Amino acid sequence: MIQYINYLSLLIIPLFILFTIWYGTFKKIRVYDSFIAGAKEGPGIVLKIFPYLLAIFVAIKGFQASGAFEAVRNVFHSSFASLDIPLEVFSMSIIKPLSGSASTALFTDIVKTAGPDSIATKMTAVIMGSAETTFFVLAVYLGAVSIKKTRYLLPVCLVADFVGIVVAVAVVRWIF
Amino acid sequence: MNVIWLVLLSISIVFAIVTGNLEPFTKSIFEGAKSAVEISLFLLGVVSVWMGITRILEDSGLIYRIAHLFRPVMSRLFRNIPGDHPSITAITLNVLANLFGLGNAATPLGIKAMQELDSLNEEKGTVTYEMMIFIVINTASIQLIPFSVIGILAGYGAANPAAIVLPVLIATVISAMAALLILFTFRKILK
Numbered sequence: 001m002i003q004y005i006n007y008l009s010l011l012i013i014p015l016f017i018l019f020t021i022w023y024g025t026f027k028k029i030r031v032y033d034s035f036i037a038g039a040k041e042g043p044g045i046v047l048k049i050f051p052y053l054l055a056i057f058v059a060i061k062g063f064q065a066s067g068a069f070e071a072v073r074n075v076f077h078s079s080f081a082s083l084d085i086p087l088e089v090f091s092m093s094i095i096k097p098l099s100g101s102a103s104t105a106l107f108t109d110i111v112k113t114a115g116p117d118s119i120a121t122k123m124t125a126v127i128m129g130s131a132e133t134t135f136f137v138l139a140v141y142l143g144a145v146s147i148k149k150t151r152y153l154l155p156v157c158l159v160a161d162f163v164g165i166v167v168a169v170a171v172v173r174w175i176f
Numbered sequence: 177m178n179v180i181w182l183v184l185l186s187i188s189i190v191f192a193i194v195t196g197n198l199e200p201f202t203k204s205i206f207e208g209a210k211s212a213v214e215i216s217l218f219l220l221g222v223v224s225v226w227m228g229i230t231r232i233l234e235d236s237g238l239i240y241r242i243a244h245l246f247r248p249v250m251s252r253l254f255r256n257i258p259g260d261h262p263s264i265t266a267i268t269l270n271v272l273a274n275l276f277g278l279g280n281a282a283t284p285l286g287i288k289a290m291q292e293l294d295s296l297n298e299e300k301g302t303v304t305y306e307m308m309i310f311i312v313i314n315t316a317s318i319q320l321i322p323f324s325v326i327g328i329l330a331g332y333g334a335a336n337p338a339a340i341v342l343p344v345l346i347a348t349v350i351s352a353m354a355a356l357l358i359l360f361t362f363r364k365i366l367k
């Protein structure tokens with residue numbers, strides 16, 4: 001079943017591109033020229049996003065390297081222990097919204113140290129699958145259209161992330 | 177974002193001074209810059225490819241057909257977007273790409289969706305409610321099969337790596353609905 005869906009998801013982009021270019025040709029569009037005209041917009045968009053990405057990456061890397069991240073984690077560790085939730089879940093909940101590559105590295109480490117069938121692995125796996133790198137998404141999407149006033153978007157995203165982690169823990173407890 | 181950035185950097189610098197982590201901190205600033213450049217270069221490629229492909233969709237008129245097709249579903253969430261607006265297609269394609277775990281396609285299509293949504297924005301530079309719905313759906317990341325997670329689990333010899341699929345699906349659907357609910361609540365309170 002999984003392999004079948006995996007194959008399907010591999011098939012989806014090539015088929016979509018094939019359909020798009022043939023539909024365009026059928027509608028008497030010079031698809032090559034259209035593609036070039038569209039692709040021309042790419043560099044401008046990325047240039048617009050770049051300063052937003054830069055600001056977020058510098059702040060996040062600095063936060064991790066300064067020891068502040070460790071300190072915050074240690075403060076919250078004790079309260080997690082009292083709730084009988086594996087400490088790994090907490091580390092993952094902080095890392096996941098900040099960085100995709102760092103959370104993958106952390107997850108691999110958890111699987112290695114806690115064991116592939118441990119409850120810590122299962123909880124962090126669900127967080128990995130159901131949460132997003134919120135700050136990256138915000139930087140890229142808001143940067144693309146030069147949004148400076150975010151109104152109440154940030155608190156909504158942070159509360160939603162928190163709820164997402166609570167849900168992930170609860171679902172794993174319920175199923176396994 | 178202004179406050180977050182200010183607080184994050186200030187805390188980091190004070191901590192770096194107190195704990196004597198000044199050298200790694202300074203190094204990390206430039207490492208952060210390097211990551212931003214690397215990711216931007218990667219984005220430059222995928223975004224340009226998808227901008228090219230969506231331009232074919234626009235020129236051939238397919239984008240309006242897809243928008244029309246998904247209008248009934250999307251109109252419930254995005255009430256203020258008119259009829260066959262191209263933003264519906266961009267949003268739909270982004271959601272589908274996320275659903276199938278196609279991250280490389282999802283981000284560029286999401287950028288496209290934001291641009292289309294911005295064309296309806298009367299107050300440029302300020303996020304609209306529709307954009308917020310879109311971003312909240314995205315950060316909740318509804319995904320059918322988390323392939324990378326299953327891959328890692330299988331790599332380290334988990335008894336049944338695919339067993340994670342169902343809990344992920346349940347968690348992701350509940351948290352997506354919760355995220356929308358939180359957004360609605362914030363809007364109600366702050367209005």
